[in-house]
Amino acid sequence: MYEKIIEIIVYVIAELRHHKNINDIDIEELKQLGYTKAEISTAFSWLVDRVEMAEKLYTPEHTEHRGSFRVLHDVEKELFTDEAWGELIQLQSLGIVNSEHIEMLIERAIMTGIEIVECQHVKNFVAHVVFNANINGSPNSRFMLAGNDTIN
Numbered sequence: 001m002y003e004k005i006i007e008i009i010v011y012v013i014a015e016l017r018h019h020k021n022i023n024d025i026d027i028e029e030l031k032q033l034g035y036t037k038a039e040i041s042t043a044f045s046w047l048v049d050r051v052e053m054a055e056k057l058y059t060p061e062h063t064e065h066r067g068s069f070r071v072l073h074d075v076e077k078e079l080f081t082d083e084a085w086g087e088l089i090q091l092q093s094l095g096i097v098n099s100e101h102i103e104m105l106i107e108r109a110i111m112t113g114i115e116i117v118e119c120q121h122v123k124n125f126v127a128h129v130v131f132n133a134n135i136n137g138s139p140n141s142r143f144m145l146a147g148n149d150t151i152n
Contacts, residue, residue, distance in 0.1 A: 002127030003120070006096070008035055008043035009130075013094045022047070046131075070102055079109055080117045087122045101129050 008030060015025050022044075030040050072080070080088070088105070091097045105125050109117050 002131050003123040004035055004039045005043045005046070006091075006123055006126050006130065008040060009047060009096065010090065010094060012043065012047060013096070017094075070099060076106060079106070079114070081119070084117050084119050084122050087119050091122070091126060096130065097126055101126075104129070 011030065012022070012025055016022065027040055031037070072085075088097070088102060092099070092102065105117070105122070108114075108125070109121070114121065
């Protein structure tokens, strides 16, 4: 579920960068892409909770030049598929991950012995970092409600 929320967040931020207002984003289009109401709601909730940060991150003066991007060593280049590295570049350019997160992903991949980092690995990692979600499902590892959770 968290990977899909990341996909929605990327979609919404890309729309915001095209000078759209968050209220102008077509939720029906997201539903047609296969996302559930709970996933869409969670993504929008996450974004709204960070409106102040988003206003700072997505203004033209902050998005045109974010500084340098990490250049991979030859060994590290073999670690990522082109699609996964492109996904990571996009996530950083949108302000969802930073250089520290990228370093952490590279270190984890090397330490755990992952031979090839694919897009799904990147999405899992980003979901873990952004939502503090435990992809393996151990309890007390998240701070957000899932789509079927309730508050008593």
